[in-house]
Amino acid sequence: MTTKTHTDRYEIRLAGEGGQGMILAGIILAEAAAIYDGKNACQTQVYGPEARGGASKAEVVIAQGEIDHPEVITADALVAMSQEACDKYGSNLKKDGFLIVDEEKVGRVPSSRAIKVPITRLAQESSGKAITANVVALGVLVGLTDVVSRAAIEKAVSARAPKGTEAMNKAALEAGFTAADLISKKDE
């Protein structure tokens, strides 16, 4: 697998359960793109009846130019942190899209191209807190796709980290980058 450089519209879904911080992850990714990489970004949550079931989904669209339509049409990348999220959105992915799943939470994947990463376990191991799984997921996503620069996502994570948790969140992000590097190497 080779990384890609995006000059055009790039659509990302981050999906999981309430409490996994996927909405915050979406905000951080959009801020990385817009504030630190100088691109345009839209970040949307659409809530419907499913919000009451505890599902949580953020969408981010990043582009060099103007963004006409703020929602994902067909995703370039999906991060699925629950089986429900993978079942629901796993098929709405471009042919060469990235499907990244937390392998301890998602047993069934719709494609052999799915990239299985123990995201929540890496969060626990790197930062001591499973709650940083959303930041590990951002590290894996950015490490594999280059949709924003690593420097930009580092700054965006740091700016949104609650006081006193900066080091923990940095460690989680690095763990995500390292996992992405290992996956990229394996594929060369």
Next chain:
Amino acid sequence: MTTKTHTDRYEIRLAGEGGQGMILAGIILAEAAAIYDGKNACQTQVYGPEARGGASKAEVVIAQGEIDHPEVITADALVAMSQEACDKYGSNLKKDGFLIVDEEKVGRVPSSRAIKVPITRLAQESSGKAITANVVALGVLVGLTDVVSRAAIEKAVSARAPKGTEAMNKAALEAGFTAADLISKKDE
């Protein structure tokens, strides 16, 4: 001024400076509508070059039915927490729309119908922390517009409050409700 009950699409902009928590306020409002009031809601941030200047804006669309277009077209309500936000979005408001401004931050308003509330001061007085201004703003907005129920916004604020800050955020929300009640009375 009488409060309104909305059965149809209702569009809200929350705008201010980075760090005032307007994006989080948008998420809380959307969650109040979708999770606790059983409506549909979309919450969007659109970032462009202005994000680098420190401006921050969240848009929330709430409806009983499906939401086709997730962004605000012409706002039913604007909360402006900075002069820049008021200047930029103050004119994009429906005729009977609500323009709510933090009166200590916004000196010039585009309409005599603007509702001036010392939002940040109320935050400081009620909770001891100016950082709860976003929650006071939600209290004022919901108290005046009834776009979601008071019970729903209470639950949504509580669910998003960091551990240990629940009481502080509840106090801020109550201060917003009280301000709205005073304003409504004055107009009767």
